[in-house]
Amino acid sequence: MSERTLNEIIDQRKEKIKTLVADGINPYPHKYDRSHTVTDALDQFDDIEGKEGIRLAGRLMSRRVMGKASFANIMDGSGRIQLYLSREELGVDVYTMFKHLDIGDFIGVSGLLMTTRTGEKTLKVLELTLLSKNIRPLPNVKEKDGQLFDGFEDKEQRYRKRYLDLIVNPDVKETFIKRARIYKSIRNFFDTHDYLEVETPILQPLYGGASARPFKTHHNSLDMELFLRIADELYLKRLIIGGFEKVYEFSRNFRNEGMDRTHNPEFTAIEWYEAYVDYFFLMDQVEAIFKHLAHDLGQDVFEFNGHEIDLTKPFHRATMAELVQQYAKVDLSTADAVDLLAVCRENKIDAATDANYGQLLDALFDELVEPNLIEPTFVTEYPKAISPLAKPKRDSDGTFVERFELFIAGAEFANAFTELNDPIDQRERLEAQSALRSAGDEEAQTLDEDFLQALESGMPPTGGVGMGLDRLVMLLTGNRSIRDVLLFPQMRPESKG
Template identity: 50%
Template sequence: MIDLSEQEIFRRKSLEELKSRGIDPYPADEYIVTDYSTEIKRGFREDSPRWEVSVAGRMMSRRIMGKVSFVELQDSVGRIQLYIKCDSLCPNENKDLYYIVFKKLLDIGDFIGIKGYVFCTQTGEISIHVNSLTLLSKSLRPLPIVKSKDGMTYDSYNDVELRYRQRYVDLIVNEGTKDIFLKRTKIFNSVRSFFNEKGYIEVDTPVLQSIPGGAAARPFVTHHNALDIPCYLRIANELYLKRLIVGGFEGVYEFSRNFRNEGIDKVHNPEFTVVEVYVSYKDYKWMMNFTEQMLEHICIEILGSTELKIGEYIINFKAPYRRITMIDVIEENTGVNIAGMNENQLREVCRFLHIEEDKTMSSGKLIDEIFGKKCEWKYIQPTFIIDYPKEMSPLCKCHRQNAELTERFELIVNGFELANAYSELNDPIDQRKRFEDQLKLSKKGDNEAMFIDQDFLRALEYGMPPTSGMGIGMDRLVMLLTKQTSIQEVLLFPHMRPEKLDY
């Protein structure tokens, strides 16, 4: 049994009365829209010929004053005022469309289509004088719009949990929400066009994988019934893209929806989007320059500037960015030089710095904890953290000057990782040894350690040219460029604990 509010009961009664009058509250016919609110406001001139328009959208407010009413209509791009006069809407003797249908049976939230002409009111507001009105969809739930003492309406939908759970309502009543996701699309398009102009090929790789490879992360596990095998949702697409480099592609990229069965916080969501790009005959130094060029280009295209003000900081994406090694970063922020330290010594450092550690953590994990707790959040301006210890980067080529390090960088902006890149490991013997080391970590209790991917090793044995690869967290990039402090704000439907519904 559905527990209905008083307003929901009233709207259902209106629905039935509309049907009894022969009005379909959910008509199937196409409604032709000729114009939109923003272009009407932008293009109207009082000295121009009469402009006849056909517009459709949702009623967001209504002021009824006898034979004349004003409606605020929200279409897909904005809002515009409608001027509805009884005699214009109902030129014949029968005035039911105005007095009964419009005034009594329609509600805030209903979709309507109107035809009329554009004019400017005495108060200077560009409006539409309505001559025809059609109900396109009846709303059975009231929108969270509160009426104030002066009779005007305003939106009141600020509860974060409600906004994330019912994003459809958030998009209706909070104007800024839609702007975030329109800008998100523009950012994705800007990245795509930048790669395309370089001649790189966009590809698709499997989301459902037999081995969760390409990153140190805990996967989601499922079962493939037809093949009767365990399968994993993709944690990364790296190993498949490198297979394509083996196969002869010189540059490939993919917008990858990844899934990691891990925590949720302001910069992490179990389901997220990255773009990864792999280019033959390049190294991580080239990729740092490439990343700077790309981000500078995107900021200018999206923001019109390389500068972005977030809180008290002005972040500047103009190249070049600072470059500092992982070892130097830790010493810069803690005073401790970890170069050459073994696992036990690193545990002592963690205890000295009051960082929690446990027996499952390897040297790489311990270093990562030190960096995350004591360093990362301090870097606001774009900064390349380079030359990571070998154990932290099992898919990365050894540093050409120091075999204990790797040719890897992470780009930190506003206190969190935005990009990760390597000179890719293309030595199949070394790669097999690294996978075997990861297997040992897994047996030790590390549930994020990588599996051995025998097919990927076979691909490397056919030969992969020198290659550099880079991944950018697209959700985090959108966070930055839309000035949001939580990743949930830039995901249309972020993961949440299921709610208990009454029906």
């Protein structure tokens, strides 16, 4: 649409390139030696003010031409600085070339730092080099005192052309810098606790470790179907079996499900496993990681989903049954599946007539409890029926397993269990899942014979946690959409109607 107009501008700029080349100017030179980044130069201003030979480079972001003198701003990866250019200092040819530059061009500038009449630290330019000519106009954003005018705000365009979003919307850059700091902080936590960072297959012959529909692909040489992993759990357990006692992996997972504000087809989770520990240990550890993150980010309180969350306060703990009893107002000491189904119906909660006790309890929890869990809360003791990889609760009748999920602001942040290491029990449970699949439940887990054989070789008592990283970044950066914390979120292809 309106390609013609845009093409006119592009054609004009291509003409400019021809003119430059005719004048002996290379519009795309190979390098430029900087003496400072913009921010370094500004930080060291007092020491280097007035010295010649300060060499900066960056993208031209604005320009104010006043006859024989001009001001401009360039931006590099560290920040922005104002330039002062005069015909007298630069000479007619270079000054004229400057006047014909476009916003979006990269330039190298050499000169000296000075302060303007209005007190702004500025580079007086003595030499100017074109570093890369822009031919496609950038979104036109004006900026004053950090405030943006006429911004680049179309969400669709921002996601599709993230590079433009990053150029003109500084807070977007901040989000992804923070994301990297969060990763670094988590790595640091595990590395200092003697965990081994590992990589396991993304292409898997069978998918497991979670309940979700997979993406399928095909390997030509082997002529076999492969799946993109939905989780790395079963491979990390194989490593525990193999003798690594503490492992973690940042796992890009792929789930062939719906997309919305909190779901992207590919997302990142971190999973970690440690031999000889149980879920009580893991709860303390997860809480420690959140406090470690808050410390590293230098922030205690985070605003998320309209709530203020203080991560330094102790996290709550309650069993799923206690919470359902409290919020659904049902006496679980006497209630059976029939009673729970009745409560579901009373609350207009969708539940299959043949759903079992565990599934019904989970349904009630999802609907009536989850949205109320604002303060960080560990929910413990999940029904075995919905936890095929978790170990039954010790000293109990086996209805519940040793599992917890962490909820903050009504959203789930971590899922962990004392891992099931009884190979006979595990086989039975996966066979039951397999039966559910045969009955049409596409999200029931697969029976991974190789994994079961691994378990039969013996896995020590083990605790494991999975934590969604994207959601964590949303919490810690105050973003309400997963697309705002993914550099390149999945989008539908653009088409012309």
